[in-house]
Structures are given as structure tokens and as C-alpha cells.
Amino acid sequence: MSSYSSSARFDEARRVAIFGGTHGNEMSGVTLVNLWVKNGSEIQRKMVDTKPFITNPRAVEKCTRYVDTDLNRAFTPENLSALGEGDLPYEVQRAQEINRIFGPKGSPEAYDVIFDLHNTTSNMGCTLILESSKDYFNLQMMNYIKVTALRSYFCCVNIVLCDWFIAGLEVGPQPQGVLRSNIFEAMRVILKHALDFIELFNEGRTGVEFPTCTVEVFRVLERIDYPRDANGNIIAMVHPNLQDGDWEPLNPGDPMFLTFDGKTLHYQGSGTIYPTFINEAAYYEKQQAFVTTRRETLVASAIRKA
Amino acid sequence: MPYRARFGRKMECVSLPPLSNFAICGGTHGNELTGVYILREMQKHNVEKVGSVSITTVLSNPRAVDACRRYTDRDLNRCFTDDLLSSPITESTPYELRRAQELNAHLGPKGSEEAVDLLCDMHNTTSNMGLCIIFNSADWLILHICKYLQSKITSMPVRALQMDLPLSEAFSVDSLGKHGFSFEIGPQPHGVLRADVFNTMKEAVDLTIEWLQQFNSGRTFEGGEVEAYTRWKTVHYPRDPTTDEITAAIHPQLQDNDFKLLQPGDPIFLSLSGETVKHEGDALYPVFVNECAYYEQKIAYHLTQKSTLTLPSINVKKD
Numbered sequence A: 001m002s003s004y005s006s007s008a009r010f011d012e013a014r015r016v017a018i019f020g021g022t023h024g025n026e027m028s029g030v031t032l033v034n035l036w037v038k039n040g041s042e043i044q045r046k047m048v049d050t051k052p053f054i055t056n057p058r059a060v061e062k063c064t065r066y067v068d069t070d071l072n073r074a075f076t077p078e079n080l081s082a083l084g085e086g087d088l089p090y091e092v093q094r095a096q097e098i099n100r101i102f103g104p105k106g107s108p109e110a111y112d113v114i115f116d117l118h119n120t121t122s123n124m125g126c127t128l129i130l131e132s133s134k135d136y137f138n139l140q141m142m143n144y145i146k147v148t149a150l151r152s153y154f155c156c157v158n159i160v161l162c163d164w165f166i167a168g169l170e171v172g173p174q175p176q177g178v179l180r181s182n183i184f185e186a187m188r189v190i191l192k193h194a195l196d197f198i199e200l201f202n203e204g205r206t207g208v209e210f211p212t213c214t215v216e217v218f219r220v221l222e223r224i225d226y227p228r229d230a231n232g233n234i235i236a237m238v239h240p241n242l243q244d245g246d247w248e249p250l251n252p253g254d255p256m257f258l259t260f261d262g263k264t265l266h267y268q269g270s271g272t273i274y275p276t277f278i279n280e281a282a283y284y285e286k287q288q289a290f291v292t293t294r295r296e297t298l299v300a301s302a303i304r305k306a
Numbered sequence B: 001m002p003y004r005a006r007f008g009r010k011m012e013c014v015s016l017p018p019l020s021n022f023a024i025c026g027g028t029h030g031n032e033l034t035g036v037y038i039l040r041e042m043q044k045h046n047v048e049k050v051g052s053v054s055i056t057t058v059l060s061n062p063r064a065v066d067a068c069r070r071y072t073d074r075d076l077n078r079c080f081t082d083d084l085l086s087s088p089i090t091e092s093t094p095y096e097l098r099r100a101q102e103l104n105a106h107l108g109p110k111g112s113e114e115a116v117d118l119l120c121d122m123h124n125t126t127s128n129m130g131l132c133i134i135f136n137s138a139d140w141l142i143l144h145i146c147k148y149l150q151s152k153i154t155s156m157p158v159r160a161l162q163m164d165l166p167l168s169e170a171f172s173v174d175s176l177g178k179h180g181f182s183f184e185i186g187p188q189p190h191g192v193l194r195a196d197v198f199n200t201m202k203e204a205v206d207l208t209i210e211w212l213q214q215f216n217s218g219r220t221f222e223g224g225e226v227e228a229y230t231r232w233k234t235v236h237y238p239r240d241p242t243t244d245e246i247t248a249a250i251h252p253q254l255q256d257n258d259f260k261l262l263q264p265g266d267p268i269f270l271s272l273s274g275e276t277v278k279h280e281g282d283a284l285y286p287v288f289v290n291e292c293a294y295y296e297q298k299i300a301y302h303l304t305q306k307s308t309l310t311l312p313s314i315n316v317k318k319d
Helices: A027-038 A057-062 A090-102 A136-153 A181-203 B033-044 B062-067 B095-107 B140-152 B195-216 B292-297
Strands: A008-010 A015-020 A049-054 A113-119 A125-130 A157-161 A168-172 A213-224 A236-238 A255-259 A264-266 A274-276 A290-300 A303-305 B014-016 B021-026 B053-059 B118-124 B130-135 B158-162 B179-186 B224-236 B248-250 B267-271 B276-278 B285-287 B299-311 B314-316
Touching: A008 A136, A015 A027, A015 A181, A027 A049, A027 A113, A027 A181, A049 A090, A113 A181, A125 A136, A125 A181, A136 A157, A136 A181, A136 A213, A136 A290, A136 A303, A157 A290, A168 A181, A181 A303, A181 B248, A213 A274, A236 B195, B014 B140, B021 B033, B021 B195, B033 B053, B033 B118, B033 B195, B053 B095, B053 B195, B118 B195, B130 B140, B130 B195, B140 B158, B140 B179, B140 B195, B140 B224, B140 B299, B140 B314, B179 B195, B195 B314, B224 B285, B292 B299
Parallel strands: A008 A303, A015 A049, A015 A113, A113 A168, A125 A157, A157 A213, B014 B314, B021 B053, B021 B118, B118 B179, B130 B158, B158 B224
Antiparallel strands: A125 A168, A213 A290, A236 A255, A255 A264, A274 A290, B130 B179, B224 B299, B248 B267, B267 B276, B285 B299
8 A cells, every 4th residue: 555645756748749650561550640739629638638649651652661761760869969960860860859849858948748559469468668667657657557447348458568678559450551450459449548547647626636556568688680681681580389389388399480381390499488579571681480478466656746 | 165054964074185294383472481482392392294194393483482572572372364474575574474475385375285284383371261173264174183183182271263354354364275274272371371271282293193194094073063252343442532542441250251142231341440341232142351451452352153074074085
């Protein structure tokens, strides 16, 4: 039990951004943001300024992940301070522009909350990505979303903890370039709950706080690449037993890859892990067949409005 | 070769020339990965001849494969009409038009005696179509291959889909062969390689080669019936009249239900604002439901009719 005085205090979340099209072929976010740019009534909340924004319009136009370089990896300090303007890769220019409008990150001018909408070809369902276990505001928000989504829609939401992923919302499975109605609606529901949380938090009536809670997360351990030959070519595929098995336990000895001539390669780790991002299309070039995670319970400190 | 369904009368056995060369193509769309990897494996194992059958493996669109995109300038699998194959090549000719003419020289010429006996092109779709054998005109040979595969493959449904265009208008790479068809397997996202899809495609290719060998060695394949779906009409997404943007998604009750009879009144679209659009007109079978590549032309799916085709027995013509 927490006492009122020991809750972590946060300022109101006044300005919220919803990003779609960071990858131009991940259609749920593109479609939602375009819809809300035209008519934003659904995303309006009391005392919150919500801005829907297409982050990579050229990639969206071409329905491709990126034009020059992955925007979702472009927000490095080097890129954000690079000179050269029109000579810079398109996505670096965009990163600088987005940083100007919505950041700079960590500064008082920065937006309070940013939701970056993504899809994945992996069978991950609804997944929220958390960068830090000490980020109690986001952890409380994710807990609220998870509990509400399960109660109202029987929709299961998983939380992934990783400091080398970019925070955001991933919903899958959905092929790149395709809009699936169920995936679209799931993302819409998640955002509804997220905005409801922010509104409730901002209301901050005396005595109302989000009490301390425990939250089950999956902490990312490592990337596993495909087996490759000396020339870097893939020599095996994700095994049918592992394919679509995101969040299911993978035990030492379980099938992991299947070579083209039918040989099974087994998971050789020392303990059970929970794989995710299994067979994500965009990660072939990033040398990632899946990532391993372990289950962890985090404690989120109670939070209230400052 | 024209056909007519004949009822209540046993058809005579038809003898056809042997099929000594078989071309297998992949990467016609560079992000449809199963065919690309099947070819790589065949080339790694130097598969050139299996019994009486000479096998040619062809990576149709290497540039698109390198970029993992459907095409670079235009869709290669729409470049094989007679008009496009005979259009003059200039500096500004798109890459895929040039490539189509190269492939025509290598595997064709289309419609000639020199063309490869049988051409099979491997594709993937994001639609839930299982294994679909797509051909232009229903010749006995291809229908017998369909029947053979249907009897042997159990991992997913196997269906026959007929396009029925005059040869001059046939636009896909498989029209180069004296006989030609495509394997279309889904669902698989573009840019992804699924093991279950790979294994089924491999089985389908191996069974086709097995059939050819048996045919060439004199086996009579008994006649019978094959169900085929014939393309009837195309359904486009609802669009905003001013911006032409798509305003609805495939309805959840239609999504993944390729080949399931669509009746009048069944939901087909769910608009972004939550309204349901229903199917009107004849009861027909939808295919290519929510295929990624068709968004470019705003195509949601095609509707087909199902018919039963009667096949005669066939065997190889002896000299």
C-alpha cells in the first residue's frame, strides 16, 4: 500500500503527439493518422492538445519502409546535429524537422507524450514498448491500457522492456502494405485507452492517483540471427513450430530453425526464453530472426499529477 | 487447346507430345520470397536434368529481387502481351519491358515451336489462398497436373484458377511456355519467408517434375473431373470521390475467407467510420482478398465462378 505523499509526481501531459507512417508501409498508423488529421474529434480529450502527424510522408507515398534510411533509427545525436540540410538523407532531414517540432527530447519545449504507431509481420498481437523500468508514468499508462483492454475487449496486450528499441506501439501480424480491419481496430482501441489514461491523470482530483501496481513485462535479452553461409546468405528458415509462436516459451532443445533441405536446428540456450518479433520482414536486413526475452514483474510507483 | 465439358460420355484418351524441357521461374516479383529461395536451392544443387526432363531455373527479375521490391519500373508479370513483347526498345524503355523481351528470347518466343514445353512461375500472395494453380487457358495437361497435385498435397488446399484470356492478351511470364501456369501460395507477407509455405511450394515443384517424368515414360493418367474457378469480375475498394483515397478495409468476415462463397447481403467492407458494406448480386467466390500488391490499383478482390471440368485420360504420343 502506498501513501498519498509517496507517489511520484509528474506534470500534466498537455501536449500529446500520435505518429503514423514512421515506416511508410505499416498501414494501421498511416490510416489512423490520416483519418485523425481530417477529423480529430475521436482523439480530443479535455485539457490535452493531441496532434496526429505523418512522420515520413515520402515513404508513405511510395508505400515503402523508408526512402534513404530507417527513420526509426535516425534520431541519433549525430544526425540531429548534422549540417547539410538538403544533402542529408531524407530521413535525417525528417528527424531534424520532427525534433524541432516535437522536441528537443528532454527539453521543456518537448511534447509530453508521443505515441509512435507501428505494425509488424510477427504474430505479436498488441505490444507496447517501454524503454526504462523506472519510467513510472509510461509504466502506469501501459498497465492501465493492458487491464482495460483485457476487461473491455478480451484483448491481450504485452509490454516489452528494451532500452535499444524505440518506444512505441506494435500491432501484428499484418503484412507490410496491407490494412487489416481487426489490426486497425485494435490499434484504435489501444490509443483510446491511452488518451483516456492521460485525461484521467490530468484531471488529478485530490486524492485520486494511480496506485502502485505490479506489471508483467518481457525484458529483451538478445537478437538471434538466421544461420548464414560464408557469403552471408540465409541457410535456414524459422521453424514451423516457432513461427507465429511469439510470447510462447521456447525451451532448450525446442526446434528453432529448419534448413532448406529439411534439417531442424534446436535452441541451445541454457533456460526457457520467450521469443518475439519472430520473422519480422524488416529485420532480415538487420540480421534478426527473433529476439529472446524473459518474463519479469516490475513495480510501478504510484503516480499523481504534480 | 480448346476444351468442352462433356457429360455422361466417356472421353477418349488423348495423346500428347512428350514434355522434355521445363522452365521454373521465381522472383518475377522481387519480394515474393518463396520462389527466390526455391530457385537458390535448385541452383545450389545444380538441378538441370531429372530423368527425361531438362530443367531450366530462371530468376525473372534480379533487380527487384536485390531490392526486395515487387518491381523497379513496372510489374514484370504484366509485360508479356504480344504488343509489349514486340514494342521497340529505346533508351527510355522501362527495365521490366526489356527484361520481358529477354525472357521471351530465352524461354519463348511466345507462341512458337521453340518455346519451352512447360513453364511454371512461383508467386506468393498476402491473401489466404492456400496453393492456387493459375493458368490462362484450360489445357488437358495443366488440368491433369492440378488433379495430380490435389491428390498428393495435404498441407493446404489446392485449387485451380483460370484467367481465360486470348493468348495475345495473356500478360504473365507463364504465357511464354507452350504450356504454362503459376503457383500462387499464401498467406505470406511480402518480404517474409515462411517455412510452411516454402515446404509446400517445394513439394508442388517436385510433384510437377515427378508427373512430367511419369508422363514422358508412358503412364496413362486417368481422366476425371477437376473443379476450377474462373475469374468473373474485379471489386474495387470504396474511395473518397474527391481524393480517391480508400475509405474502408476488407470486412473481418470476408478477411481470410478466399474461396468461401459470398452471398448477397454478406459483409465485404468495414468503413473507417464503422459502416458495413454488403455484397450485392450473384453468389460468387472471392479470391485475392486483401492482396497487398493490388492496393496500387485499389483492387480489393476478384470474384470467380466455380465450374467442374471433365478431363479425358492422357498419355504421351509414341512415335
